[in-house]
Amino acid sequence: MLDYKVLSAGDTALVVEFGDRIDRELSTAVLSLAQALDAGPIAGIVETVPTFRSLMVHYEPLVLPESSLVAHIDEQMKNLTARQVTGHVWHLPACYDQRFAIDLDDVARRTSLTPQQVVERHSGLTYHVYMLGFLPGQAYMGEVPAELALDRLATPRTKIPAGSLAIAATMSCVFPLETPCGWHIIGRCPIPLWDHARATALLAPADKVTFVPVSAREYDTLVTRASEDVLRLEPVSEFFGAVA
Amino acid sequence: MNPALRIISPGLSTTVQDLGRPGFQRLGVALGGALDPLALRAANSLVGNPGNTGVLEAVYVGPSFAVDADDVRLSFAGADTAIEILDDAHSTAGETITPMRSIRVRRGQVVRVGSLKNSATLCIAVEGGFDIAPVLGSVSTDSRGKMGGWQGRALIAGDVLPLHRATAIERDEYRIDGLDLIAPRCCRAVLGPQSDYFSDEEIERFFATEYTVSAGSNRMGMRLEGTPIRHRCGFNIVSDAIATGSIQVPGNGQPIVLLADHQTTGGYPKIATVISADLPALGRLPIGSKVSFAPITVEEAVAERRKLSAAIDEIGGKLVRISTPSAAVAARLLECNLISGVYDAAA
Numbered sequence A: 001m002l003d004y005k006v007l008s009a010g011d012t013a014l015v016v017e018f019g020d021r022i023d024r025e026l027s028t029a030v031l032s033l034a035q036a037l038d039a040g041p042i043a044g045i046v047e048t049v050p051t052f053r054s055l056m057v058h059y060e061p062l063v064l065p066e067s068s069l070v071a072h073i074d075e076q077m078k079n080l081t082a083r084q085v086t087g088h089v090w091h092l093p094a095c096y097d098q099r100f101a102i103d104l105d106d107v108a109r110r111t112s113l114t115p116q117q118v119v120e121r122h123s124g125l126t127y128h129v130y131m132l133g134f135l136p137g138q139a140y141m142g143e144v145p146a147e148l149a150l151d152r153l154a155t156p157r158t159k160i161p162a163g164s165l166a167i168a169a170t171m172s173c174v175f176p177l178e179t180p181c182g183w184h185i186i187g188r189c190p191i192p193l194w195d196h197a198r199a200t201a202l203l204a205p206a207d208k209v210t211f212v213p214v215s216a217r218e219y220d221t222l223v224t225r226a227s228e229d230v231l232r233l234e235p236v237s238e239f240f241g242a243v244a
Numbered sequence B: 001m002n003p004a005l006r007i008i009s010p011g012l013s014t015t016v017q018d019l020g021r022p023g024f025q026r027l028g029v030a031l032g033g034a035l036d037p038l039a040l041r042a043a044n045s046l047v048g049n050p051g052n053t054g055v056l057e058a059v060y061v062g063p064s065f066a067v068d069a070d071d072v073r074l075s076f077a078g079a080d081t082a083i084e085i086l087d088d089a090h091s092t093a094g095e096t097i098t099p100m101r102s103i104r105v106r107r108g109q110v111v112r113v114g115s116l117k118n119s120a121t122l123c124i125a126v127e128g129g130f131d132i133a134p135v136l137g138s139v140s141t142d143s144r145g146k147m148g149g150w151q152g153r154a155l156i157a158g159d160v161l162p163l164h165r166a167t168a169i170e171r172d173e174y175r176i177d178g179l180d181l182i183a184p185r186c187c188r189a190v191l192g193p194q195s196d197y198f199s200d201e202e203i204e205r206f207f208a209t210e211y212t213v214s215a216g217s218n219r220m221g222m223r224l225e226g227t228p229i230r231h232r233c234g235f236n237i238v239s240d241a242i243a244t245g246s247i248q249v250p251g252n253g254q255p256i257v258l259l260a261d262h263q264t265t266g267g268y269p270k271i272a273t274v275i276s277a278d279l280p281a282l283g284r285l286p287i288g289s290k291v292s293f294a295p296i297t298v299e300e301a302v303a304e305r306r307k308l309s310a311a312i313d314e315i316g317g318k319l320v321r322i323s324t325p326s327a328a329v330a331a332r333l334l335e336c337n338l339i340s341g342v343y344d345a346a347a
Helices: A024-039 A066-078 A104-111 A115-123 A216-227 B037-046 B200-208 B276-282 B298-313 B327-340
Strands: A005-008 A013-017 A045-050 A054-059 A085-094 A127-132 A139-142 A157-160 A164-168 A171-174 A179-181 A184-188 A208-213 A237-241 B004-009 B015-017 B055-059 B064-068 B071-080 B083-086 B095-097 B101-106 B110-113 B117-126 B160-162 B174-176 B186-191 B211-213 B221-225 B246-248 B256-258 B270-274 B290-295 B319-321
Touching: A005 A066, A013 A066, A024 A045, A024 A054, A024 A066, A024 A085, A024 A127, A054 A066, A085 A216, A104 A115, A104 A184, A115 A184, A115 A208, B037 B055, B037 B071, B037 B117, B037 B174, B037 B276, B037 B298, B186 B276, B186 B298, B200 B270, B200 B290, B270 B276, B270 B290, B276 B298
Parallel strands: A085 A208, B186 B290
Antiparallel strands: A005 A013, A013 A054, A045 A054, A085 A237, A127 A139, A127 A208, A139 A171, A157 A179, A164 A171, A164 A184, B004 B064, B004 B160, B015 B055, B055 B117, B064 B110, B071 B101, B071 B117, B083 B095, B083 B110, B101 B174, B174 B319, B186 B270, B211 B221, B211 B290, B221 B256, B246 B256, B246 B270
């Protein structure tokens, strides 16, 4: 069983920490504990927030004392030896056209690849959704191929458009809303990752994502269909198992 | 015409807030909610609303607005300020009141809230609440997520905020006595979750330092200035979740306390976390004010939370009927006396 530490984050939240690095084994532990706690909720747990290497559990201490919550978590951990998580598998259209990919040439230069090779590398594998954070619906997907791993921009942009597909270090993100951003923008996704009308996120922690390159024309068609609400992207399948 | 408040001037930044939208942080949705939830509850209590009803939260400089309804009952709770009730937008003088009370305002009258003192925030509640659809269970404004509140943003001049009620309920006005909503000098905090990134000396220094709340503070976070806190082993951590009240220490050693609109995840070590019972007080600290932090155990913090919970339950008991009759009531009393012949002109 993986070691974990339970840390206080004030009097209404605990952090169950499995380590201090980004990797799939830790993520499996985080997500399986999150799913176990969410599946069999006990009175006093308010919400769980999975991140790369830890799970925050918000609770009401006047209902559920810290010691009882820790005991409950320890009990859950004992039963999680198989560490299985469930999620959805998505094929997410991505347009790497120059119209949107304002940093693609720069990324190619920095990585000594051609822009086409950058696109092939980025779209040539399946990403694991480690967590959602920063903005509603914003999924942190990893890992970007090692040869595309770049530090963030020295000077972040004050504004990037919603839907921007970007990379930084080992992560890739689609930014659901216009936002300041220091990541390298290599494309745009025509499907909203945050549905404003329904207030729902497309992706969830533990999902799997493959980016499917589309042309600028296909992008425009998909954007129109999504805005008219006739396009609802559905997952390709479900999976059940370790996230590795 | 649908009953509404029409914004003439938004003040510095006025937003619709309730107690926030817990339950969706795993989707990257911020908690949000009033910076001073106790002021929110007090304002709502004064107009008879449930405690979690959405209010207007002003910071530093209050808004001006006109009443587009037959009459409305408003209340004000939080910072000290002068609130002018003018007969119309062109009036220069009118009745001036102070917060921690309710008042009935009629159609066409203009409410002008001044600069806020002794707290960064003022909650303005309206009897019956605003007719605004909740998003994920809350009407709180999420400016970064561009959702909730009024069009997902702070108010601007010309906004017309629809109200549930067209007229005020016939009842007396109330004030609240004995509820302290001024900014604190000290907040209590529990160590962690990343206090192991700091030596014992640095932790001692953190709790011994009197900090100044610096410019750049906003609803997301309060930036502090004081003796820098040094990290033992670097200041970059793998991003993890953030609790409201988390005190993170970035590379420059100047702590940032995460407030209601904090993002759900972050990548700096968190030396301590302000206890839940002190979050309402924390939210009152204006830029330029001094604050220090005192260590406390989780057990003690829970006891304080229990006390705060009891204090919230007792807000209703602090309501006092305002005995001074309004101008309209005074005129009517006068009229009655004249008719009955009891009125003595020499008295």
